[in-house]
Amino acid sequence: MFKSDRVAQILNLVTAGLLLVATAMVFFYAPTEVTMGAVQRVFYFHVAAAWVGLAAFMVTFVAGLVYLRTGKHLWDQIGHASVEIGLVFTVMGAASGSIWARPAWNTWWTWDPRLTTYTIMALIYVAYLMLRQGLDDPDRRARFAAIYGIVGFISVPITFFSIRIWRTIHPVVVGGSGDAAQGTFHMTSPMLQTMLFSVFTFSVVYVCLLVNRVRLEDLAERVEQLKVRMLSA
Amino acid sequence: MRPSSAGEGQALPGQPARPAASGALAAAGAYWRAVSAVLWKDLAAEFRSRELLSAMLVFSLLVVLIFNFALQLDRVARENVAAGVLWVTAVFSGTLGLNRSLSQEKDRGSLDGLLLAPVDRSALYFGKMLGNWLFMLVVQAIILPVFSVLYNLPMLLPLNLVVVLLGTLGYAGVGTLLASMAVHSRSRDVMLPILLLPVAVPVLVAAVQASGGLLEQRAWDEISQWFSLLIGYDVIFIAVAFMAFDYVLEE
């Protein structure tokens, strides 16, 4: 799946198509929300980006476990690629959320549990990339990164619960609406369809990016190996 | 290629599995001897040089003083932020100690010697972790009375001592694992806090809230959840570190 040019090409095309449809749905299919106005349309891709951010780090967690068990190089590549992509989506989610929060909550930032946890989570994975950068031996780098990916991911829910006790004002989208939540809105079915389709699309975008990132890593490693061989020759 | 996973228990490699409980008991005894050997080695080395403890201690005192100026603390403000200052002090001096403890090990190559010993490698983790925990506790034992006097607050409440025990345990537990990785990186002195602090946020939140609640004499109902959180964190992360440590040492 990761090595074939053909699979990558098809995946790229499918992803581009889905992204076009999702964008069209956000702007033309979903109705304008009454109390917040146009900015509510940010919500669809915001939720999708935040979801992919979390899912990507979960993939790194699983890849870390599998790497430690099997020692297969591909799982190290997947873990690394997934963190990079996850960080991009986490920043996208945080930035778009912030832009939505300005008109909805009248502030760019609150110390709400989900926001705070997301920020701390992003810092964990920045640290992950720095750790990788600081280690020269590839085998050790892979092992340490796997361990940190596991430890970091386990800490995320605990961090969330520790901050949770400070009351949340983040709207609860699925399930009952929190009484303290501002900016909650009633979702009509076109809205729900748009959100679910956005989440699905972003998941495919994630897989597409992951495949391409691993292929880029393969290229980098080939160049590196060639360099070493040239120097030793 | 891989050694047996750390979770597989404490039987010594190369020792024939003996039936009956006496075998398990002997293995447990050997395991504990390995842990205490590592711990004892650290304590003896520290007793001779005293460089780790003195550095942590002076650093802690400096942090306490600096905060007093930086936050322009008057009496009311001091009471409000005391728990936060206490834990920031503990966390920063703890980072200092963890870094020194593991980088000494790497520089002297003494860990390589220990690796040759026929004991389960997780015994090394527990030995190092207990040592780091003990150092943090010693620093706290000196800082807490000083803090009580300087800030005029009852820091030595028995329950607050429990918070200190639990909080430093969790911090040393996950810190020992991360420090053992950080010392291998190129920028090892700055690596540990970057790795450790975001993962240790729950300990910090829970410990600050628990200590703060105790100092403000809140009801037990409000504070107890922070104790549960501290215990949960300690159990989870020491278990994870125990299982992961094997892979850190693998060469």
Next chain:
Amino acid sequence: MDTPDTFNYLLLGYAVLFGLPFLYLLSWWFRRRNLQRDLELLQTLNDEQKK
């Protein structure tokens, strides 16, 4: 209740949502280009060495 005009925020939001991944993909493009240059250089060097 009137619906507030928040169209500018919407534009800003999607500028970020498309801009960030665009920058990320741009970084890929640069990385790939540099790697391919290195690869070509190494291959020519390799060929010269053989001669």
